[in-house]
Amino acid sequence: MIRVAIVIGSTRPGRNGEGVARWVHDLAARRDDAAFEIVDLRDYDLPHLDEPMPPAMGQYEHPHTRAWAERIASFDAYVFVTPEYNRSVSGALKNAIDFLHAEWANKAAGFVGYGSVGGTRAVEHLRLVLGELQVAAVSSQVALTLAADFERFSVVRPASHQEGRLTAMLDQLIPWAGAMKAVRSDAVPSS
Ligand SMILES: Cc1cc2nc3c(=O)[nH]c(=O)nc-3n(C[C@H](O)[C@H](O)[C@H](O)COP(=O)(O)O)c2cc1C
Numbered sequence: 289m290i291r292v293a294i295v296i297g298s299t300r301p302g303r304n305g306e307g308v309a310r311w312v313h314d315l316a317a318r319r320d321d322a323a324f325e326i327v328d329l330r331d332y333d334l335p336h337l338d339e340p341m342p343p344a345m346g347q348y349e350h351p352h353t354r355a356w357a358e359r360i361a362s363f364d365a366y367v368f369v370t371p372e373y374n375r376s377v378s379g380a381l382k383n384a385i386d387f388l389h390a391e392w393a394n395k396a397a398g399f400v401g402y403g404s405v406g407g408t409r410a411v412e413h414l415r416l417v418l419g420e421l422q423v424a425a426v427s428s429q430v431a432l433t434l435a436a437d438f439e440r441f442s443v444v445r446p447a448s449h450q451e452g453r454l455t456a457m458l459d460q461l462i463p464w465a466g467a468m469k470a471v472r473s474d475a476v477p478s479s
Contacts, residue, residue, distance in 0.1 A: 290322035290465045293363040297370035297381035299330050307444040308402055308432060309369045315454055316367075321462050325363075329384050332356045336383060343389040356384065357391050365396040365465035366423075367458075372403030372410035377417075385417060393422040394471045396464035398457045399429040402444075406431025424468055426460035428453070 294312050298305035309326050316324040334352055341347040348354050370377050385392070397418055401407020408431050415425050430453045434441045437450060 290365065290462055290469075291363045292316070292322050292324045292365045292367060292461070292465065293327040293360070294324055294367045294369060295327045295381075296329060297368055298378050299380045300378075302442075303371070304402060304434075304438065304442060304444060305369055305371055308400060311444050311446060312367060312369060312400055312430075312454060315451060316458060319458065319462075322365075322458075322465070324367075327359060327363075329380055332359075332384070334380075334384055334387060337386050339387065343387060346390055353387055357388050360388055361391040363395065364469060365398070365461055366392075367398050367400060367461070368411075368414060369400045369402075370407055370410050370414060372401060372405070372407040375409045376413045377410045381414075382417065385421070389421065392418070394468050395423055396461055396468050397423045397425045398461040399425070400432065400454065400457075401429065402432035402434070402437070404434050406433045424464050426457060426464055428457040428460050430454050430457055 294309050296305045296309045313324055313326055332352060332355060334356060339349055339353055348357055370381060399411045399414065401411040411429055418425055430450060432446055432450065437444065437446045439445050
């Protein structure tokens, strides 16, 4: 079974990200082509990157890095639920991505962005970052705007068409997750 992580990209108290991730999970869990789990950055309490060796070396010294690496390595694909902070992703999400290397490589990713303008600029940045890590990012994405898809800018109530957008993204993601399994089994090294 394909395993997909729904990564909450915000650690902020009162974050909207948790509600968005639950909405994604509720819809995704109805599918039978993959298993979905929410991954919460808060559970890992990562400091700013504090590994002496570059992550590409895979020589992790700290227990928090090893715990994060073990969880991320266990998935075939990721749905990044990302807020937009100053036209990019949160520092917490970028830092959590930077901690690892091989664990992301040759996996698939999809995006659910949210913010004043749908998190689209954050997702564009994330696509660049993940490209460096050899992650195959699907083109369909969900863009939730605070004005249209949230009540009082803080309770997620996606407009009716957003379910279809999410389904379209997952319909692209799951086959790519399966295809990337084959790439990994051929042991193509990441640079
Ligand atoms: C530090 C910060 C910067 C933000 N910058 C942007 C931005 O550049 N563009 C945007 O559309 N929304 C921006 N927002 C609005 C957030 O996308 C929105 O508040 C979102 O709910 C934040 O995610 P969170 O609640 O899960 O932390 C910003 C919010 C914060 C806290």
